[in-house]
Amino acid sequence: MKIDYYYMPLSAPCRSVLLTAKALDVELNCKLTNLLNGEHMTPEYIAMNPQHTIPTMDDNGFHLWESRAIMTYLANKYGKNDSLYPKDPKARAIVEQRLYFDMGTLYLRFGEYISPVRGKDVTLDPEKKKKLEEALGWLDGFIHTSGGYCAGKHVTLADFAIIATVASIEATGVVELAQYKHLSEWFAKCKGEMKGYAELNHDGAVQFGDFVKSKIAGK
Template sequence: MDLYYSPGSAPCRAVLMTAQCVGIDLNKKLLNLLAGDHMKPDFLKINPQHTIPTLVDNDFVLWESRAIMIYLVEQYAKTDSLYSKCPETRARINQRLYFDMDLTQAFGKYFYGPMMKKTPFDPEARKHLEKQLEMLNKLLGGNNFAIGDSLTLADLSLLATVTTLDVASTAKSANVDIKKYPNIKKWYDYMKAVTPGYKENYEGSLELKKFLD
């Protein structure tokens, strides 16, 4: 099973952590986005939308990280602990996954310009990001897990995003600190200790440092 990915990508790292939790090995195929690997004809034949992560499982091709995560669990997991079959629990997991999409977008609007184009940080974009972090802090509510009493896909997707935020916030003039949100800090510290694949997730996030001041 092939996974086209880049270690600096939070969505890619969320898929890698999911695979570790499920207990499957992925054949990782590194794409250099800055070199345009994702726009080469061979990759476009696989994924005309030219996005990562992209999973190839025999003749089945899938992109979008959260769709891949759900597929890996439903196809290969021995239990439903990561993605409960209970409709209410699954709906709550889905809600957090959709929320994480908003958080990722808020991160991108604030950080990508300064990181990739060396433009100044936008105070309005920071306010929006902080509102999303305040909401995450509220949703976590001091619990160890995003949903219920065990690790789910919601945790894995959010963990990849928050790890990226943690690393990116070291940039000069970023003025974002996830540690000031007590529920996020408590959850994040717990995730570091219990999540399979966290070390690889963190090491991958350090790729962002080459773009930071």
């Protein structure tokens, strides 16, 4: 049976799971979930996920949310090898550190910077931009010292999580990514290497970027 997957393409965490499933050849039964219409607040949805967030997964009755937890679950259960999520404790720890970095630093700081876009003609806080740029600088260093990817010398789950965030940052135009040499090289390389990248990540990021740009003064 297919895995039911509740998501929105504008969401970077949702897109990271889509990239992971594609790489693992796992078929998802994608269920578009419109938060603006309250589709995440139905009794049925809350029974699956009391936090009523996206993405949410239903693997034949096993319910799981938080994108990075879903990614590691899929790799553990359906991975044909450990390339994406190494079994070696040290290599796995680096992948997990990058996943936590994305959740607790990079994606968090990006969200904090653009959070005012719920309004119209908003002005973004330059101090929060500096914090986001600091995080991107760290990421640039991670890629350089790791061997060309986020957590090693080839694509891992860390790259799927982080590229979804970076694609959203690029699409909004709030930071000039060209200033980060190693990050830019990695980004261009992964766009060509990741299966289904345009459909599963680029298009949703562009939609998100267009939404953000429509709210920022002068955009």
